[in-house]
Amino acid sequence: MRVFLDAAACKQADEEAMQRGIPSPVLMERAAYSVVEEIRKREFDLSCPVVLCGTGNNGGDGAAAARILSEMGYRPRVLLFGDPEKYSDQMKLQLHILSSCPAEVIRCSKEEDLKACDSATVLIDALFGIGLHRDLTGLFAEAVRYVNHLDCPVIAVDIPSGVNTDTGVVCGAAIKASLTVTFTCGKPGLFLFPGTVYAGEVVIREIGIRIPENLDRRRKLYNVEESDLCVLPERDESGNKGTFRKVLCITGSPDICGAAFLSAKAALRTGVGMVKIYTSENNRIPLNTLVPEALLSVYSEKQWEEDQLLRDMDWADIILVGCGLGTGKTALKILKTFLDHNHKPAVMDADALNLLAEHRELMRQPDFPCIITPHIGELSRLLEVSVQDLKENLISIVSRSADESGVVFLAKDARSVVAEPNGRVYLTTSGNSALATAGSGDVLAGITAGLLARVPEHPLAAAALSAFIHGRCGTLAAEDRSEASVNAADLLDYIQRFS
Numbered sequence: 001m002r003v004f005l006d007a008a009a010c011k012q013a014d015e016e017a018m019q020r021g022i023p024s025p026v027l028m029e030r031a032a033y034s035v036v037e038e039i040r041k042r043e044f045d046l047s048c049p050v051v052l053c054g055t056g057n058n059g060g061d062g063a064a065a066a067r068i069l070s071e072m073g074y075r076p077r078v079l080l081f082g083d084p085e086k087y088s089d090q091m092k093l094q095l096h097i098l099s100s101c102p103a104e105v106i107r108c109s110k111e112e113d114l115k116a117c118d119s120a121t122v123l124i125d126a127l128f129g130i131g132l133h134r135d136l137t138g139l140f141a142e143a144v145r146y147v148n149h150l151d152c153p154v155i156a157v158d159i160p161s162g163v164n165t166d167t168g169v170v171c172g173a174a175i176k177a178s179l180t181v182t183f184t185c186g187k188p189g190l191f192l193f194p195g196t197v198y199a200g201e202v203v204i205r206e207i208g209i210r211i212p213e214n215l216d217r218r219r220k221l222y223n224v225e226e227s228d229l230c231v232l233p234e235r236d237e238s239g240n241k242g243t244f245r246k247v248l249c250i251t252g253s254p255d256i257c258g259a260a261f262l263s264a265k266a267a268l269r270t271g272v273g274m275v276k277i278y279t280s281e282n283n284r285i286p287l288n289t290l291v292p293e294a295l296l297s298v299y300s301e302k303q304w305e306e307d308q309l310l311r312d313m314d315w316a317d318i319i320l321v322g323c324g325l326g327t328g329k330t331a332l333k334i335l336k337t338f339l340d341h342n343h344k345p346a347v348m349d350a351d352a353l354n355l356l357a358e359h360r361e362l363m364r365q366p367d368f369p370c371i372i373t374p375h376i377g378e379l380s381r382l383l384e385v386s387v388q389d390l391k392e393n394l395i396s397i398v399s400r401s402a403d404e405s406g407v408v409f410l411a412k413d414a415r416s417v418v419a420e421p422n423g424r425v426y427l428t429t430s431g432n433s434a435l436a437t438a439g440s441g442d443v444l445a446g447i448t449a450g451l452l453a454r455v456p457e458h459p460l461a462a463a464a465l466s467a468f469i470h471g472r473c474g475t476l477a478a479e480d481r482s483e484a485s486v487n488a489a490d491l492l493d494y495i496q497r498f499s
């Protein structure tokens with residue numbers, strides 16, 4: 001499991017390292033050295049390295065990197081930005097040391113000075129790091145735009161200047177780096193869109209700073225790696241289909257069949273022993289053909305009976321509700337019955353969430369372990385928060401909503417966020433645009449239900465691992481086809497790699 005820290009947590013980690021007795025210049029030396037090492041590893045043309053330095057400690061890292069380069073025999077050019085009165089103590093110290101080295105130092109105060117970048121063969125961006133706290137304006141913004149038009153590798157120190165460390169939002173303008181060398185651990189802004197596009201390749205370098213133990217839990221994000229799948233219990237060799245649990249999929253509607261197919265098949269591929277699909281009678285024939293492994297329980301719109309659904313719910317160990325359910329009268333009756341009577345671990349997706357958003361009187365803290373899997377549009381309706389607000393503040397909004405609602409959120413986007421009430425928050429970085437295709441969310445819902453069947457007492461693990469697996473399926477499918485041509489049903493063939 002990797003962890004990402006937000007800006008406040010990084011600051012806390014830096015301070016704790018200094019309290020442990022590692023002086024700031026030592027940390028800075030290691031940071032700067034690791035940047036130079038990563039640059040040299042890639043064999044960039046170092047005949048004219050240009051370093052852009054801001055006023056804070058990120059600028060200090062840049063100045064130290066320039067000094068290390070000059071000690072190695074290169075001839076760096078250092079461009080200083082901002083008011084010298086505002087230099088941090090470490091920046092002042094680094095500039096003082098640099099003054100005795102053969103490096104060209106230019107103070108930039110006007111647009112014309114930016115021409116000094118023209119001959120750069122490599123550019124090091126040390127304008128702002130995690131201390132950025134407002135939009136870039138004036139010469140800073142000009143410099144960023146200028147640099148983004150140059151044709152040389154750009155290496156960002158810690159984070160591309162202008163990218164918000166916590167949200168990935170571009171603050172006015174941001175450096176487009178080919179490589180970001182970041183310290184201690186990843187920062188959410190390096191992986192969230194659009195920041196991730198500006199960061200290029202991200203390399204995390206250890207510089208002697210530890211991750212604090214007593215961090216506010218919202219400041220630390222977890223990131224699933226393949227090795228984390230080991231938390232799933234081994235399959236019992238002597239088990240029968242009952243051992244591997246029964247999932248009831250309350251999915252599909254008179255007009256929608258595919259969502260019921262995709263989610264049921266995904267649950268089966270994830271290792272569920274038995275799947276029953278509760279759906280409209282219109283879907284009987286196609287589902288019998290598409291998923292012959294699944295049991296079917298069909299209802300008629302005209303003569304809907306609550307008892308049948310209650311019996312099916314009683315049969316199940318885990319319930320998935322919502323994929324293609326529709327939002328009509330029967331769907332509403334079905335959802336009400338589910339909410340009034342369910343005590344089993346459950347996954348609520350798509351139309352179950354759309355119905356909840358329309359009928360807010362149904363919203364209450366569930367008394368069963370519950371995962372909800374909204375995409376940004378569904379989340380916007382559910383929380384009554386604008387899509388833009390969600391895009392820019394997904395982590396904080398989702399973790400707060402999980403606390404307030406008592407359910408595990410799997411908020412789906414190009415980067416998905418998983419949060420449990422008063423607990424951990426995960427940021428998913430697996431996956432690609434191959435997943436941006438109709439029905440892909442139904443596959444995810446089926447995987448989530450399938451994993452919940454394996455760890456019913458750990459809905460957070462089921463949600464975080466399913467987002468990871470779904471993302472990996474997207475990546476693997478795109479390798480065999482292309483990101484553009486992957487269809488949701490193709491994803492089903494890759495689940496087996498993780499089951």
Ligand SMILES: NC(=O)C1=CN([C@@H]2O[C@H](COP(=O)(O)OP(=O)(O)OC[C@H]3O[C@@H](n4cnc5c(N)ncnc54)[C@H](O)[C@@H]3O)[C@@H](O)[C@H]2O)[C@@H](O)CC1
Binds near residue numbers: 133
């Ligand atoms: N011991 C430490 O503290 C370490 C710090 N390190 C480096 O230090 C960085 C953090 O340093 P700082 O906290 O000094 O922060 P930064 O260097 O990121 O920037 C802070 C400075 O920029 C100004 N500023 C912020 N936004 C601005 C804007 N939009 N326009 C103009 N000025 C703006 C602030 O007023 C402040 O002077 C890290 O990202 C990392 O690169 C590393 O050397 C590792 C060790």
Ligand SMILES: Nc1ncnc2c1ncn2[C@@H]1O[C@H](COP(=O)(O)OP(=O)(O)O)[C@@H](O)[C@H]1O
Binds near residue numbers: 416430431435442
């Ligand atoms: N660009 C992307 N990169 C990575 N994952 C993506 C991207 N676009 C969509 N996804 C993922 O694909 C899934 C789409 O789900 P959803 O919108 O519910 O689809 P549908 O409703 O059509 O089934 C989500 O899990 C989402 O995180």
Ligand SMILES: [K+]
Binds near residue numbers: 125127128156159160
């Ligand atoms: K930077």
